[in-house]
Amino acid sequence: MKAKNPFDKPKKSISAKPSQDSFFELVFVVVRKIPEGKVTSYGAIAEFLGTRLSARMVGWAMNAAYRVHPPVPAHRVLNRNGLLTGKHHFHHPDLMQELLENEGHTIFNDQLQNFEKVFWQPK
DNA sequence: ACGCTGACTATTA
């Protein structure tokens, strides 16, 4: 459930506060459940939320993730191939890879090695 | 209000 915070406001614009009452918040909740050392994919989250065909919206939600609280570990969300497709949306393009490596992962050429072994299915 | 874009994915050629 949702704690009330001063940011709560039905602002429709992503520029201010998009989440709060939709798909976005659900995505954040799921992503925050990803255990350290594990990763998942946009599609897996979308499918878990019942919107398999809307995986793009998961990525869009991640675009707004950095501004929500508590923080969302967006670096643990990759595409279905284990590619760090969202790296350029971080504060620093290599931050995503560094965070993952810091959690014990190995990335080569934007590809997370052993992807299937560290994949975490939303549950 | 309309059209383009995109942190995706599955399918087809």
Next chain:
DNA sequence: CTAATAGCCAGCG
């Protein structure tokens, strides 16, 4: 293997 296509839908000019 790569490339093109379709489906999804929120945000922005």
